[in-house]
Amino acid sequence: MNLLRSVVISTALYGCESWTLTPNLKKRIAVFEMRCFSRLLQIPYTAHRTNISVTQEVTSMIGEFEPLIQIVRRRKLQWFRHVSRHNGLSRKHYNARIFIR
Secondary structure, eight states: OHHIIIIIIHHHTTTGGGOOOOHHHHHHHHHHHHHHHHHHTTOOGGGOOOHHHHHHHHHHHHOOOOOHHHHHHHHHHHHHHHHHHSOOTTSHHHHHHHHHO
C-alpha cells in the first residue's frame, strides 16, 4: 500500500492542481482508485465486488485513508492559496517598476 501511495498515486496526480474537476473526471478518479485497490488486493474484475466492500477491506488493512478526490481538492486549494499570496504581474508595484526602467 505504501508503494501504491508513493509511486502510483503521486504519478497519477502529477499536475492535478490545474485540472478542472468535471463530474466525468471525478468519476474517472474514483474508478482509477478502485482499480488500484482491487489490483492491490488481487480481486479479479469478474468478482463483481462493490466499491464499498473494497474500501472496507482496504480500511481494515491500513486504517483510515484520504480518498483521491479529496487529495485533488486539497492540492487545488493549496495551489490557489499559494498563487493568491504571490506578488504577480497584476500587482501595482510590479507594473510600476516596468515603466520606470
